[in-house]
Amino acid sequence: MDLQKDDQFISKSKRPLKRSIFLFILAFITLLCLVLSILTYRSFNYSLYESYNKRMLDVLEYVYSHIDIENLSECVETGIESDKYTELVSFMDSIMEDFDIHYLYIIKPYLNGDDYGMMNVISADTAEGRKTDPDGYYLGFILKDVYELEELERYQHYLDLNKISYFKNFSTWGYDYTAMMPLINSKGEHFAALCVDIEVEDVERAIQTYTAANIVLIAFLGAMFFVLFLLWMNRNITEPIRKLEKSVVSFAQRSHYQLDPTLLIYEDPGIHTKNEVESLSDAVNQMSQDMRTYVKNVIDAEGKVEDMKSQVSHMDILAYQDALTHVKNKAWYDKTEIRVNEDISKGIARFGIIMIDLNNLKKINDNYGHEHGNDYIFGACHQICITYDHSPVFRIGGDEFVVLLENRDYENREKLLEELKVAFKLFMEDNSRQPWERYSAAIGMAIYDKNADSSMNDVFKRADKLMYEDKLQSKAARV
Template sequence: MKRALVYKKIRKPIKKIQRNPLTRAMIMVCVLFSILSAIIMGAIGFFVYEHDMLHRYHAYTADVLNYVARSIDGDDLQQCMQTGVKSEKYNALQTLTNDLKETHKLEFLYIIQPISENPPDNMMDVLAAYTQAGKEAGTDGLTDLGNYTADFYPPEVARQYMARMDYDPTVTFFQNDTEFGNIYTAIRPIFNSSGEPIAVLCADVLIDEIDAGRIRFIALSSIMAMLTGIILSIGMSYWLIKRVAEPIQRISSSASAFAKKSHGRRDLEVMSFNDPNIHTHDEIEDLAKALASMCDDMKAYAKELITADRRVGTLEAKVIRMDYLAYTDALTGAGNKAAYEKYTASLNGDIQAGKAKFAMIMVDLNYLKRINDTYGHDQGNQYIKNLYTLLWHYFNADMIFRIGGDEFVVLVQGNRTDRVFELVKSVKRDMALTMSNPDTGSAYRISAAIGIAVYSPVRHANVNDVFKEADRNMYMDKNAMHALRD
């Protein structure tokens, strides 16, 4: 149970980080920065330590050699080297070097006389410090005054010893690979009372010990750098999350909520910006305030747009209404003379383009003046509307215009042009039926002359030519109707 609770506590922030790419990116940057910082700190620390370690080694080995050199009677030591007999001063020097080897943890502290570069017998042992533990282990006390080294020193090593048989008392250093291991050697010459070099004084330290110190330092510094990096990474991540990532996430959530509530809405009440409540006293807080102000401005602008849109809608409705009234006959609802002229202008364009196919029907109502004079204008108006109703019954898919008090024009286009004579025949049949019914009122007994003209590019240059032909045919029909009545 406890394990499940711990898992839930750990899982919750992990899921939160996974959902927030900015937080995840910041943590990654902090981790990488901390790792890089740890590596750089470790490298700098290592180089500083190595330089300091070598400097300290140089210092204390130089101090040892210079101290021993000041304790040496060069003439006495030269006498011992020549006779092979150890003097009291030699024995005192042996004791001194033994103590120094013990206290300064030197691998070897010795005096040697270079004779030549090439073995065998190119070196002569003069003195070698030893400790009791080293003597018992067999690593010390292997050399003695007057012993020759046979082929122990190869030419390249002997050459470095020979080079220090000079008149410079300075301590120098070189690396020496021997059967005892890789050795770092400090060396300086020993002089007699005449100032001539008689031998060299040396102190050796195993490089393995130096390397062991390096490794210990690297391990320790790496651990410290890693701990520092982890602490730094956690601290930076926490600071960035609290000061940057979380405030930006709250700003993003507020902006997304505002966009979602506002999209496609005309209700200004829902267009509200949720304050992310950020008090970081920095640019992020300024950003939140600027975003809130921008959302308020957008709300005000949207209000102006909605108001303007409503005004435009009202104006559009008025324009549409005015356009309808301007091109519509108020009595019948058919197109008026202005609509006819506008439409025929378009037809003239089709004629010029060579794609016109239409027929024109001229309809002139008979007896309108008689009905107006006899029954009044209301009956006359009804008479006109009844004719329009009859025309609309057959030509509702076409354009019907009232171009005069008792004149209508019907424009039939496209494939319906082929049926125009059939449709007009049906209209005349229905008008004849109304005229033959004695019970029908005068306003419902419809009589009209009709003329038809089908557009032909051979005969007609424009719509007006078609109109004239239809008008002539209409008058021919009217004359025929008069002749029939007479």
């Protein structure tokens, strides 16, 4: 039966540490590569489009600086080409030759009910393009059945704005990224729009190429880290832990229900990783030796168990008892405070605290010596215990005592408080007694109020405050 339990203990199902680390690192590296790839793509996408925005803005501003706005506005209105118009066409054609852009043109949406289209103002072209189509689109030419009404309305919206607009534009001529600048004459009329296009395909290709290169680099670095980390982990952690586990399990099998200390032998796995695993192995080895010694000592000491129990009980009493007065000490008070606070949290607390501070102790010590000072403390404490014979009394300081009022003493608290004050007053006024027998004390009493107090310490503070006020009043009366 016992052997069966041992087998179940040793061979219970488990998750190997090496496999757990492998899966965790693999998932972590995969997630890291994914996150970095997304961030790289978004960052480069944003940066590239920002650079294209700057580039197209430079083209627009350069072309705009060569436009005679009023002359061009008149040409658009009359449909008649002027000399300046012809010069502008030639200039925009030269821009097409010099700059790597897809299209450069000036247009005006034409919206007249069901009759709509895009009016051409200027469509720049390269020299090669002019040879292929020498006439091109002339001033006032309206393209119909090419632009949807919704698309023309979008162009009109951008034209009505007082800023340059950037947008992706899919049309018969391709998929472009467009920058559009409204042209405004002296009358404030938005009479046409200067546009420059860059092929989105080129932009997207650049983004994809850069992103792919970064993903490959990130994946390569992640794979290198993954392999190196696993090799390091296997050498310094997982393999040493496996050896340590084997030795510990073997030791556990031999030591289970073993009564012969000489058979408690631990086989050192010989781990030298110079890290915490080696320290753990050394600690287990030392622990096995200590265990063998401990078991031997336990067996040798069986006859002394009862004596040790008695000594422990006696020491426990002394630990919580004041050596001079034999009442409970500050340590016992702290334990009692935990119990009372639990009663408060359960809503069943019902208690009061008497705070007592002996007067004239320093004077007794200075004039008659500490021996009589101890007599003074002992005698005063004795009177407190006589008065509150149903309540625990604690000495929490040299001349400070606390009484925890519960049960019968709690019910008679006012009467008992008066009895204690009268007793101390009689002691103090009895000139036939020795100075160290004329006890005097400042006293404060506070009762637990569930609406005001959240802990025993709250009640203690109020009792301590009342005691301090009593001490000040007694000093004032003596003066």
